[in-house]
Amino acid sequence: NIKLSDRVQSIKPSPTLAVTARAAAMRAAGKDIVGLGAGEPDFDTPEHIKQAAIKAIQDGFTKYTPVGGTPSLKKAVVAKFKRENGLDYDVKQVLVSCGGKQSFYNLAQALLNPGDEVIIPAPYWVSYPDMVLLAGAVPVIIDAPQSQKFKITPAQLKAALTPKTRLFVINSPSNPSGMAYDEAELKALGEVLKDYPEVVIATDDMYEHIVWKAGSFRNILNVCPELYDRTVVLNGVSKAYSMTGWRIGYAAGPEKLIEAMTNIQSQSTSNPTSISQVAAETALNGDQSFIGEMVKAFKERHDYVVSELNSIPGISCLETDGTFYVLPNVQGVIDRIPGISDDLALSEHLIEHGGVAVVPGSAFGAPGHVRLSIATSMTNLRKAMERLKNSLT
Ligand code: PLP
Numbered sequence: 513n514i515k516l517s518d519r520v521q522s523i524k525p526s527p528t529l530a531v532t533a534r535a536a537a538m539r540a541a542g543k544d545i546v547g548l549g550a551g552e553p554d555f556d557t558p559e560h561i562k563q564a565a566i567k568a569i570q571d572g573f574t575k576y577t578p579v580g581g582t583p584s585l586k587k588a589v590v591a592k593f594k595r596e597n598g599l600d601y602d603v604k605q606v607l608v609s610c611g612g613k614q615s616f617y618n619l620a621q622a623l624l625n626p627g628d629e630v631i632i633p634a635p636y637w638v639s640y641p642d643m644v645l646l647a648g649a650v651p652v653i654i655d656a657p658q659s660q661k662f663k664i665t666p667a668q669l670k671a672a673l674t675p676k677t678r679l680f681v682i683n684s685p686s687n688p689s690g691m692a693y694d695e696a697e698l699k700a701l702g703e704v705l706k707d708y709p710e711v712v713i714a715t716d717d718m719y720e721h722i723v724w725k726a727g728s729f730r731n732i733l734n735v736c737p738e739l740y741d742r743t744v745v746l747n748g749v750s751k752a753y754s755m756t757g758w759r760i761g762y763a764a765g766p767e768k769l770i771e772a773m774t775n776i777q778s779q780s781t782s783n784p785t786s787i788s789q790v791a792a793e794t795a796l797n798g799d800q801s802f803i804g805e806m807v808k809a810f811k812e813r814h815d816y817v818v819s820e821l822n823s824i825p826g827i828s829c830l831e832t833d834g835t836f837y838v839l840p841n842v843q844g845v846i847d848r849i850p851g852i853s854d855d856l857a858l859s860e861h862l863i864e865h866g867g868v869a870v871v872p873g874s875a876f877g878a879p880g881h882v883r884l885s886i887a888t889s890m891t892n893l894r895k896a897m898e899r900l901k902n903s904l905t
């Protein structure tokens with residue numbers, strides 16, 4: 513009769529990982545399921561990155577490293593920010609963690625007190641609200657509907673800010689919507705934030721490289737450099753280099769905050785895996801051509817999937833700016849099919865009777881939608897679209 517903490521009872525297991533696990537279990541039981549739940553690229557980690565890790569093992573680089581990452585990886589991160597984002601950091605302003613997930617976790621633990629408010633635009637990455645709750649703070653959700661391309665307006669941001677707001681989270685391009693804020697939109701949000709100097713900004717740039725919209729990737733610091741002293745940039749190698757299993761993410765920001773985040777990490781995981789750090793350094797410093805090839809494949813799949821989805825009555829899917837997700841509005845299907853009352857029931861129907869695993873939009877704060885991952889082969893996507901058509905028309 514173990515009594516669990518209030519803390520753990522305030523959260524739920526990651527629904528995206530749960531869908532993937534369920535699809536895998538059904539497949540293991542002999543069912544033919546096309547999984548569109550995955551939050552990871554379906555490509556192999558590039559060979560030169562793997563070889564660097566193998567060499568690290570053979571060289572005996574298998575011990576503790578400094579908690580926040582090796583000096584050479586931190587230097588590679590600093591160089592990356594300069595080269596790709598035009599941002600200047602000292603190595604003291606960088607923390608390398610066990611995936612982007614831990615980067616945000618450290619930030620929440622280092623920054624938030626009970627009762628503090630964190631503004632999170634919805635649709636959101638599933639982990640933000642729960643990590644905020646784990647820190648005892650309060651997620652304040654701003655709803656960005658499909659009609660706004662799933663992006664919040666400056667007026668919405670202003671209305672959500674209160675004297676208790678400690679953190680504003682922006683994820684562009686977004687998981688799950690695939691939408692990216694353009695320069696003007698970022699600038700307008702930055703203008704609002706200028707009047708709230710005590711609010712810290714977290715920009716999660718995890719999908720910065722997976723974009724196809726014209727114009728290069730920009731984050732809020734690029735257009736509002738005056739926010740530098742209170743902005744934390746979060747990124748990692750998971751998605752850009754298809755390295756989800758290696759568990760390397762990184763953060764850069766004000767030295768005092770990074771130091772506090774490092775202290776949290778020093779009492780939880782210590783350093784990220786030494787071998788993975790060598791791999792990540794090779795990824796950041798090495799040949800970048802892998803990314804272009806991957807993005808080309810995602811774009812082709814995106815075009816196919818969006819057009820197929822829009823041919824199903826009751827589904828409306830926007831073209832995205834990037835990522836490997838699409839977030840169709842399925843309310844018309846929910847309204848049309850008797851016995852299906854929401855996106856959760858529809859997702860259940862699709863996995864049980866359609867043989868396709870998708871993630872209900874409710875998991876991302878977007879009820880009436882489902883998230884499909886296009887990080888799977890065209891063969892699988894064709895099969896999935898055929899099944900969706902058969903079970904929904
Ligand atoms: N941020 C966003 C928006 C994500 O979608 C993810 C992964 O799904 C992460 C951060 C964390 O990635 P990881 O912990 O695998 O590096």
